[in-house]
Amino acid sequence: MGSTIALKRRISSVKNTRQITKAMELVSASKMRKAQENAKRSREYQELAYSLLARLSNIDEVKRHPLFEERKIKNKLYISITSNSGLAGAYNANSLKILAHSIIDDTSKNISSSVITIGKKGAQFVGRLKGVNLIAVYPAFGDNPTPNDIRPILNTIISEYREKKVDEIVIVFTEYVSNLVQTAQSLSLLPASTEEAKSRIDYKYDFTNFEPSTEEVIDSVAERLLEVQLWQSLLESLASEHSMRMMAMKNASDNAGDIIEDLTLEFNTARQAGITRELAEISGGVEALKD
Amino acid sequence: MIHLKLVTLSGVKFDDDVHEVILPTLDGRIGVLTNHMPLISSASNGIISIRHNPKDSDAAMEQFATHGGVIEVANNTIRVIVDEADNSDDINESEAKSALDLAIKMKSEAKDNVSLENAQRLIDRSSVRLQVAQLKRRHHTRI
Numbered sequence: 001m002g003s004t005i006a007l008k009r010r011i012s013s014v015k016n017t018r019q020i021t022k023a024m025e026l027v028s029a030s031k032m033r034k035a036q037e038n039a040k041r042s043r044e045y046q047e048l049a050y051s052l053l054a055r056l057s058n059i060d061e062v063k064r065h066p067l068f069e070e071r072k073i074k075n076k077l078y079i080s081i082t083s084n085s086g087l088a089g090a091y092n093a094n095s096l097k098i099l100a101h102s103i104i105d106d107t108s109k110n111i112s113s114s115v116i117t118i119g120k121k122g123a124q125f126v127g128r129l130k131g132v133n134l135i136a137v138y139p140a141f142g143d144n145p146t147p148n149d150i151r152p153i154l155n156t157i158i159s160e161y162r163e164k165k166v167d168e169i170v171i172v173f174t175e176y177v178s179n180l181v182q183t184a185q186s187l188s189l190l191p192a193s194t195e196e197a198k199s200r201i202d203y204k205y206d207f208t209n210f211e212p213s214t215e216e217v218i219d220s221v222a223e224r225l226l227e228v229q230l231w232q233s234l235l236e237s238l239a240s241e242h243s244m245r246m247m248a249m250k251n252a253s254d255n256a257g258d259i260i261e262d263l264t265l266e267f268n269t270a271r272q273a274g275i276t277r278e279l280a281e282i283s284g285g286v287e288a289l290k291d
Numbered sequence: 292m293i294h295l296k297l298v299t300l301s302g303v304k305f306d307d308d309v310h311e312v313i314l315p316t317l318d319g320r321i322g323v324l325t326n327h328m329p330l331i332s333s334a335s336n337g338i339i340s341i342r343h344n345p346k347d348s349d350a351a352m353e354q355f356a357t358h359g360g361v362i363e364v365a366n367n368t369i370r371v372i373v374d375e376a377d378n379s380d381d382i383n384e385s386e387a388k389s390a391l392d393l394a395i396k397m398k399s400e401a402k403d404n405v406s407l408e409n410a411q412r413l414i415d416r417s418s419v420r421l422q423v424a425q426l427k428r429r430h431h432t433r434i
Binding site: 038147 | 330331
């Protein structure tokens with residue numbers, strides 16, 4: 001009868017696991033909704049930043065501004081957004097794959113790469129890569145990031161670019177397309193470009209006053225734009241992380257259900273076999289006594 | 292009337308027609324009334340004051356503590372994007388005061404440039420918040 005006891009134990013252990021994955025699924029679902037709402041709230045800010053940029057795009061000074069100036073790329077800086085914890089399906093793997101491919105690409109073009117990571121998983125991965133300069137490591141900002149969290153990163157990348165230590169800044173994040181589709185992708189932050197903004201021009205003014213100076217205003221607008229791009233990428237990644245974790249946990253719960261079904265069948269067979277054997281033994285014993 | 296829209300990363304904080312808005316710019320505080328000329332300006336840390344009706348006294352103005360950003364005036368619309376905008380009603384004076392004290396303490400204990408910079412930013416932010424809170428109290432006692 002030993003095997004039925006072992007089977008019983010396995011069934012209850014799988015049941016426990018299923019309870020945990022089920023709970024994690026529900027938690028991720030609610031966190032995902034929260035992250036989506038946060039991302040929605042900053043959309044207005046993004047629209048406004050782009051429309052300001054659109055108004056600036058007609059001015060010649062923009063092209064000469066240090067943050068808009070395109071240089072020959074010798075050093076590239078990547079910002080990688082990953083999670084602190086695993087069990088989120090292919091969330092970290094997908095975005096780190098894009099990062100690794102880009103770095104390999106750069107190396108073949110003699111471009112040296114440096115990386116700022118947000119999230120422990122990215123830091124662990126980049127730490128193992130050879131020839132990559134890991135500038136800064138930030139832990140993931142938790143489920144409720146505030147705009148103040150990204151300010152240090154913003155200041156770092158702006159000063160790195162201004163001091164010409166890097167010639168391009170790329171962010172690798174996971175875009176949240178829908179509940180089922182999340183795609184890891186990279187987006188160039190600096191040099192800033194007015195291309196995207198041009199399509200958004202909603203009105204035109206021939207003269208506008210810039211105070212205190214055009215230079216200063218371009219500075220502020222560029223900074224706002226970077227801020228909102230970084231912020232949106234962070235929130236989209238967060239929503240993707242939770243969504244992918246939810247799916248992973250849902251699959252795990254479903255698998256646990258299948259395993260329980262199989263084990264229960266096996267358990268019942270073993271139990272029935274035991275009963276049949278005992279009956280055969282008893283009736284065998286009775287037959288033996290008759291003679 | 293002129294339309295004011297106050298936008299932060301965490302959402303739209305104010306969106307309505309008003310009579311006059313006083314905004315903090317790098318060159319000082321400017322008042323914006325109807326038919327103001329098109330302007331784009333950098334905002335500094337400071338207080339945004341909103342006069343809803345022409346006859347409202349200074350005490351009846353709505354105040355927001357803000358921290359850096361961009362101001363755009365065009366077509367009788369003021370659009371302000373700022374890091375943060377806290378309504379004076381949401382700020383507790385004693386909390387703001389202790390936050391400022393804490394920030395000053397952090398600055399004195401800062402060991403490297405990064406923490407020094409962070410502390411300075413905290414000081415700037417909390418001092419504006421404190422100013423707004425004190426402004427509200429002065430106005431309330433006067434009434």
